[in-house]
Amino acid sequence: EEQTILRKFEHIKHCLTKNVEAHVTNGFEDVHLIHKSLPEIDKDEIDLSVKFLGRKFDYPIMITGMTGGTRKGEIAWRINRTLAQAAQELNIPLGLGSQRAMIEKPETWESYYVRDVAPDVFLVGNLGAPQFGRNAKKRYSVDEVLYAIEKIEADAIAIHMNPLQESIQPEGDTTFSGVLEALAEITSTIDYPVIAKETGAGVSKEVAVELEAVGVDAIDISGLGGTSWSAVEYYRTKDGEKRNLALKFWDWGIKTAISLAEVRWATNLPIIASGGMRDGITMAKALAMGASMVGIALPVLRPAAKGDVEGVIRIIKGYAEEIRNVMFLVGARNIKELRKVPLVITGFVREWLLQRIDLNSYLRARFKM
């Protein structure tokens, strides 16, 4: 158990001090919105609010799960409280980091508990797919899911899919057989929304179709182009061979822009587009491509680690203002209209998508959810 907690410390430390991002882009440079010389709207009538999983949010931006598992007063506790206060003020959803530590060491539960400072925030708990594998050392069931949600008064649960990280990690849990069957049991048993979430390597159309079939409520695609878990594990491991493996897989995965188009085309599920989202123009492109929400993690880690609530708010409001500016320049009054504006897809992303989806039907139907 100590190992789970130590690992979390190391992950945060490396994410704060090293370059842990992919060496490749997340693909949105190949996605183009068309400038509109006559927008025929007033900038101050633009509405950034969105509906997602039955709730209304002021901005189409979510902070996705990063941490938890330390004692009260320590770093993970501080990060979650800081993010929670910012999310409460902004009225946006907040994800927590893996609650495995809390299941193994129940006394760490308070580092995930933020209801006292964020009574209204839409809070998403987090557990890992490998713990639901048939051959997991201690296979989780619906009981652990309900405990993770209810102990901290969360509104939903994200099950993270991280085979890349687990395959690189020296002590990784690579027990992924039987996860779909476990997800089917969870979604049919509990009343809370279930989000299937990648962690930086993207979701393909095939996996998205499987996830839709077992009844998940949304997918966080978390594609390639932002935080790389191979990079994080590269810095953590001292074993030469494992380091080499981590380096080779630094840029493994499906770029966020590509994953988004595949999943939007193949399913009707709401999508959180995350993975390297670092400015509002990119975020507006993702929303125009059919995402319901955009997700960020790494950009708010630094202010959160310092307890800087205003710093987190400033970053997210900055993105929001850029999204608003794009919406003005393409003549979209709200996110629904943004999802209907024309899009041009060029280069590598176009070439990929032509082999994987019917690009024209996707471009026509990207606003279906």
Ligand code: FMN
């Ligand atoms: N994702 C999870 O589902 N569970 C986690 O426990 C988790 N821990 C993370 C810790 C850190 C420090 C960071 C930076 C990310 C973590 N993630 C975790 C992944 C993020 O939620 C997100 O999917 C990924 O970092 C891509 O977004 P980004 O490029 O904006 O960082």
